[in-house]
Amino acid sequence: MHPWEDFAETFAHYLHIVDTLETASAFGIRVHPKIDNGTLEANVDFDSYHAPNIETLIDAWLPLTFELNSINRSMGQPDLIPLFSPPSK
Helix, strand or coil: CCHHHHHHHHHHHHHHHHHHHHHHHHCCCEECCCCCCCCCCEECCCCHHHCCCHHHHHHHHHHHHHHHHHHHHHCCCCCCCCCCCCCCC
């Protein structure tokens, strides 16, 4: 692959994340699953287009994608968000 193609794919994913979070915010979506460790919580109550850093986006994005994919799976559908984000260091 060409480096510009890598950049284009990465930037496309970034745009998907920002726009999905903006839509979730517009609909007032909150993620508070009942799990033992309680680490999957997200309030998308910020303007994703003006997030202060990428961590803010990712901290809201991961729980939201887990929720959306779980809903799709419960309906027998493939993952809505098939992107995989490895854990941060």
